[in-house]
Amino acid sequence: MTDVTDDSVNGTDPLVALRCKSHTYPDGTVGMHDVEFAVHADEVVALVGGNGSGKSTLLEHLNATLTPDKGELRVTGERIIDENKRHARQEVGFVFQDADTQIVAPTVLDDVMFGLHNYGVPADEAEKRAHEALATMDASHLEDRIPHYLSGGEKRLVGLAGVLVLEPSVIVLDEPFAGLDPERSRLVAKRIRHIHTEGVSVVLSTHDLDIAAEIADRICVMADGNIIGNGSPQEIFYDEDLLNEANIHPPSAVRIARDAGLDIESQPVTEAELVAFLGQQSATTDGVGLAHFDGDTND
Structure with a gap:
């Protein structure tokens, strides 16, 4: 299996490198410990594991939504501290599991432009980039719709467009297929593959291992707040002992x-x-x- 602690691939530095000795939530729950995780250019990484294994906690560390109690995050080689978290947010776009938490505007087009406005992008350029991002998602027909009235799958596409428009190096998705029927899951998976072909690395967590096998270059298995396996889909999904330890089925x-x-x-x-x-x-x-x-x- 690939060494998850190896920061370089083919001589290139990772886009994102996280070293987290520990992260404990305010109520005392240990979310993650002894985790070293890197995201490289031109890859799709799937995090798999049971509920409470630490997948969401790890993902939220990748753009400094959460920060390690002990450890560090580097994004495009830059060490992230309180003063430069903006850099992490620009380079690592995050799409949350609950799409409604990211809806802030009255129409889909306005919602996709929202982040650009926050970064001071002129209105004309923001609208042009928002149109392009929605077209990439095959969601141009939704531009004038009210976001809260969209289906779950449509909301995920809009959320992806709202992140893609900021031109990040990495897009992170927390359970992008949760609550979707098979057809809408396939639609979202297709769009994720398209994003990857555009040169953006993708990290996602999922319980749908059939889709993970189809779209991921690398699988990371989590259990009890740590990464216990890391490798190609073939290496991971044919390792019975590892899957049993993580309590997941291939x-x-x-x-x-x-x-x-x-x-x-x-x-x-x-x-x-x-x-x-x-x-x-x-x-x-x-x-x-x-x-x-x-x-x-x-x-």
């Missing part, structure tokens, strides 16, 4: 492969990968059968 494709007793070196983690493997196996089997049949006719 994606559907992995469960089917195991239940069927398939000997799969390629380790498919998505439905498409499993179907491709079965298709190859079927073609190989048919080929062997035909060879035997041809041999019999020549006897």
Whole structure:
């Protein structure tokens, strides 16, 4: 597995590097301890784990919404302290699980422009960038709508546009698929993939491991406020001991492969990968059968 404490990938420094020896909430609850986590350019990272494992706490440290009791956060190489938290907020955009907490304006277009106004962007440029961000989300048709009346999936797209418009290096999403039906989950996942193709790194937490397997380059497993596993989807989702320790189940494709007793070196983690493997196996089997049949006719 990848060493989660390794700050450099291919000789490049991380966009975000968090070292948190501890974070304790005011009521005494320990949210996180001994965590070292980095986000690099051009990657999608999924945090997975049970409820209370520390996923949301970790995410909120990445843009200094929360700060370590002991440790430090660096964003694009700059150490974040009270005086420069603005830098973290500009470089690391955050989309909260409850989309309503980020709705502040009477129309969708106004809402997407809100952050730009706060940073002093001229009105004409702010409107132009807001139009572009909504178009990227395939949400231009929502511009004049009242945000509070949107569906859950539509609110997530608007929230993503409101963050994307600020042109961050990293976008962080806390449970972006929570409460969405399968079709809207796929829509949001598609938009996340599109954001990544535009050169923005993405970090998300999710209980939907099927989607995590489809869109993530790297999986981090959390339990009891710490990262207990870090690696590719194949490395993580075929590690039974690790998944048992985190009390989570692998994606559907992995469960089917195991239940069927398939000997799969390629380790498919998505439905498409499993179907491709079965298709190859079927073609190989048919080929062997035909060879035997041809041999019999020549006897």
